[in-house]
Amino acid sequence: MSETENRLLSVVEHWLPRMEVAGIPSATAKSVIEAAGVWENWLTAWSAEGDRHDAMGEEALALGRRITAGEAFSRASLFYHFGQFMAFDDLKAKDVALARKVALYRKAAPLLEQPAELVEVPFEDGVLRAYLRRPQGSGPHPLALIIPGSDSTKEEFPAFERHFLGRGIATLSLDGPGQGEGRSHGHLRADITAAIAATIAAVKGKPGLSGAVGLVGMAFGGFMALRAAAALDGLAGVISINGFHDLGAMWPTLPKVYQDNMTFALGGDDVLESARRFTLAGVEGPTVPALILHGARDKIFPPSEAQKSADMCRGDVELHVFPTGNHVCNNIPWLYRPLVADWLSERFKA
Structure with a gap:
């Protein structure tokens, strides 16, 4: 097993429950982890899921469903957060994901219950x-x-x-x-x-x-x-x-x-x-x-x-x-x- 495969398994072992309790359903988190497959794809897979939930939020907002939109934007922020939180190989990519996380939650903030x-x-x-x-x-x-x-x-x-x-x-x-x-x-x-x-x-x-x-x-x-x-x-x-x-x-x-x-x-x-x-x-x-x-x-x-x-x-x-x-x-x-x-x-x- 390679060092990067060990890294993916180590991150999952220590922090999967944290992802779940933060608001990402277990099945969804495991699906994203499976889509990543190896550590090199981790940030990309989590970012893609974040973008998907961002799009869901925009659609809900266009329909006037403000609470649904806020929840979607907040989830999108979480996907970006957990995409970057243990990513130290490419600090420029980490900074991009950090900025995206912050921006998504700013969208969510006024719409939360x-x-x-x-x-x-x-x-x-x-x-x-x-x-x-x-x-x-x-x-x-x-x-x-x-x-x-x-x-x-x-x-x-x-x-x-x-x-x-x-x-x-x-x-x-x-x-x-x-x-x-x-x-x-x-x-x-x-x-x-x-x-x-x-x-x-x-x-x-x-x-x-x-x-x-x-x-x-x-x-x-x-x-x-x-x-x-x-x-x-x-x-x-x-x-x-x-x-x-x-x-x-x-x-x-x-x-x-x-x-x-x-x-x-x-x-x-x-x-x-x-x-x-x-x-x-x-x-x-x-x-x-x-x-x-x-x-x-x-x-x-x-x-x-x-x-x-x-x-x-x-x-x-x-x-x-x-x-x-x-x-x-x-x-x-x-x-x-x-x-x-x-x-x-x-x-x-x-």
Whole structure:
């Protein structure tokens, strides 16, 4: 078996459940993977499917079917997202797919059942971008600020956001520095406290928001949420889903496909040295309530990282390691996603 065939199988093994829970039906995802056949065709096959759903959205829009169109454009964005998320062989083609993903979700945003408002956050010499969605009703609503991982972006989360929206919680999905459109600010940073503070300030006083904020991070985002929560005042709580305590210590055990991801995401001449900066060792933990979730079958970040993360918290902490859960527990979304939304809802009411 060639290295590229191994790469395709590795990507599917680690991330097929993530594609499904994001909103791509299993049969459709498997059909696209079969059409690709080999890794060299991966980006082309996913892009072609994205174009097909974009055309469906345009047809629905022409007929005045706005919600159907929004859902189609959002799916089209997802196809482009998963086409490029592990594609590092041709960075120019990756950038084209990234731009297409962003443009497709911009088309979807105002058409979603709970429309997504693009928020531009003044940060350093430019802006960070996020999407704000509000629940039905005038509010005021508390806010779940969602922090992606190393290869996820704000466009991936409409299905996740629905769990919060249904409980009266607004959502703000952010591309931080090094994430999605945040690549304009360079590579991933271990500490994004300043970016999160700027984001909270940018939405302060927006209609329908109460001012209460909780942080929700996945994988790398879980690590960054815990680190930032320790330095921010006034949070209602923080959630880490399959985050980690020390990336550098895990480096030798990370799958090759994930090391490739890290090489792209972290940058620098010495990626291992960059990885060592992503640690909670020596960092004061958050004093706000914390929920830490992890899948015991995570083949990227071992579940022992969850216990270490819980141990560094200085406030009330609730830890769940699900025996059957994979990376980010995307094979058991019916278990972890309602728990996350319910827990945060209860913190807002406390």
